[in-house]
Amino acid sequence: MAYSDKVIDHYNNPRNVGTLDKSSGQVGTGLVGAPECGDVMRLQIKVNPETQVIEDAKFKTFGCGSAIASSSLATEWVKGRTVDDALTIKNTDIVKELALPPVKIHCSVLAEDAIRAAIGDWKKKQGVTAPAAVEAVKG
Amino acid sequence: MHPVVPNPETLASQACWSCLREIEKAAHFCPHCSKLQPPADSDYFTFFGLQRRLNINLDALEKEFYSLSRKVHPDLYARASAEEQRWSTDQSSLLNDAYRTLRDPIARTEYLLELEGVKLEEQSRAATDAARAQGKEKQQVVPADLLEEVFELNMQLEEARMGKKMGERDEQVEKDLSTAKDRFEAMLASSTSDLHQLWKEWDQVIATGADAEDPLRIAVRDKMVALLNRRSYVRNLVRDVNEALAA
Missing domain, CATH: 1.20.120 (Four Helix Bundle (Hemerythrin (Met), subunit A))
Incomplete structure (x- = not known):
């Protein structure tokens, strides 16, 4: 199968590989898996408590080139966004950007899952204030 | 090995295209006039006349595969009508797909789960x-x-x-x-x-x-x-x- 140039670029030069301090109150960690292929992905975000902007993001993925490229791209995209804005990233955006073939769509799903899981973990750490904020957005 | 429970899929009948007599839906050949039948719209278990079970007698499956392979082989239909030639090609490729899937324990299980409505990939x-x-x-x-x-x-x-x-x-x-x-x-x-x-x-x-x-x-x-x-x-x-x- 031929990978797109963008996938190859992210695969050869993955951005933001690494670890953030899991125990920090500012850090959210998402650990997700794709049973279709047995890939696992960990994505972490560091959020500014004042602005709710994601200031740093790191990932570590065990999987195929598309899974690595999807998570690398996901870290690039979430950086500098607010958590609510980051939640609008969809797997189809990643598919388009990386020109993933249909058999690799689950890799992009994994990256979206990882973003959502990391933000969910961070929100949990913020305790009771997070649900209230969500309500306010809805109303 | 198993008590014989009729498989509702194979019991459904249809008419032979050639002699018009009633035959089993998944029959590869008409038992009356021996003509090759078009591939039935059936799953791999039904294709081999099997129930939807996971413990399969692999020796019997292999024997049936080789026996059917010879009978539906396109070489035998080189002088037959264009329709029969096509059916023989279709039956042969269906036979190969069915055999490859059923003989492999994981592929067989995954296939059965898909038949049972699970979308593993989805x-x-x-x-x-x-x-x-x-x-x-x-x-x-x-x-x-x-x-x-x-x-x-x-x-x-x-x-x-x-x-x-x-x-x-x-x-x-x-x-x-x-x-x-x-x-x-x-x-x-x-x-x-x-x-x-x-x-x-x-x-x-x-x-x-x-x-x-x-x-x-x-x-x-x-x-x-x-x-x-x-x-x-x-x-x-x-x-x-x-x-x-x-x-």
Whole structure:
């Protein structure tokens, strides 16, 4: 199968590989898996408590080139966004950007899952204030 | 081996295109005039006249495969009508697909689960779409502690591989890798025997004549889905550790 140039670029030069301090109150960690292929992905975000902007993001993925490229791209995209804005990233955006073939769509799903899981973990750490904020957005 | 319970799929009848007499729906040939029939719109189990069971007599399956292969072979129909030539090609390729799928234990189980309405390839994306629509966090299709464990095992494996890559002819690295290999292979073996246990449960449920909505049938089905999901992680670990050892 031929990978797109963008996938190859992210695969050869993955951005933001690494670890953030899991125990920090500012850090959210998402650990997700794709049973279709047995890939696992960990994505972490560091959020500014004042602005709710994601200031740093790191990932570590065990999987195929598309899974690595999807998570690398996901870290690039979430950086500098607010958590609510980051939640609008969809797997189809990643598919388009990386020109993933249909058999690799689950890799992009994994990256979206990882973003959502990391933000969910961070929100949990913020305790009771997070649900209230969500309500306010809805109303 | 099994008591003969009629398979409703094969019982449905149709008319032979040539002599117009009644034949079984999944018949490859008309028993009256021996003419080759067009491929029936049936699943692989029905194609081989089997019930939807997971314990299969592989010797019998192989014999039937070779016997049918000879009978539907396109060479035999070189002088037949264009329609019959096409049917012989279609029957041959259906036969090959059915045999390849059913003889492999994992492919057979996955195929049966798809027949039972499980979309193995879709389950993760479907859960993501649902989570996004509801603004909730996705329910992972495998348990969180398994993911943690798999991630941790991958980290250890990577460390050992890095050590090896750096040219460390470290005996400890080799030892760690082969310990990991033993552990992963034991995990895979135990998942295989768990699967065989579930096959037995499945076949028992089917033998009672349970229909597709039967709660027991659905329960065993879902247990097999969970097991295969877990298995794909273990299978990758085994593959990676073997690669690392061979490198």
